[in-house]
Amino acid sequence: MDAEILIPISLFAAIFGMVYLYFSTRNKERLALIEKGADASIFNIGKRSGSSWKVIVLNLAFLLMGIGLGVFIAHILETYTSLNDGTVYPAMIFLMAGLGLYVGYTQTKKALDSE
Numbered sequence: 587m588d589a590e591i592l593i594p595i596s597l598f599a600a601i602f603g604m605v606y607l608y609f610s611t612r613n614k615e616r617l618a619l620i621e622k623g624a625d626a627s628i629f630n631i632g633k634r635s636g637s638s639w640k641v642i643v644l645n646l647a648f649l650l651m652g653i654g655l656g657v658f659i660a661h662i663l664e665t666y667t668s669l670n671d672g673t674v675y676p677a678m679i680f681l682m683a684g685l686g687l688y689v690g691y692t693q694t695k696k697a698l699d700s701e
Contacts, residue, residue, distance in 0.1 A: 640697065645690035652686020653679055 660678035664671045 641694050644694050644697065645687065648686040648690030648693065649683055650686075652682040652684070652689075655686070656680070656682030 656679035657675070659682065660671075660675045663669055663674050663678065
């Protein structure tokens with residue numbers, strides 16, 4: 587069998603296995619809680635209606651802005667300094683992406699607390 591076909595098959599099998607394990611375990615946990623007589627409202631604890639898309643969009647926006655800013659700063663550093671472009675681009679992209687995720691986290695926390 588060719589090695590090129592093994593990679594997509596193994597990737598699909600790994601994703602399928604994780605999803606199957608997640609849903610089967612969740613189902614077993616819920617059935618055990620129902621057998622013990624637990625209230626069904628405990629499954630909805632921590633879920634806020636309509637706020638999950640706000641979290642994803644806000645964090646994705648700050649991540650992409652951080653990556654763009656990282657590329658821009660790396661280009662400026664490469665142009666005006668003698669730094670190696672093989673190291674300055676990944677360093678600035680990861681640094682600014684991390685900073686963007688942190689800012690996104692703080693803004694998301696602030697937005698969800700105000701609701």
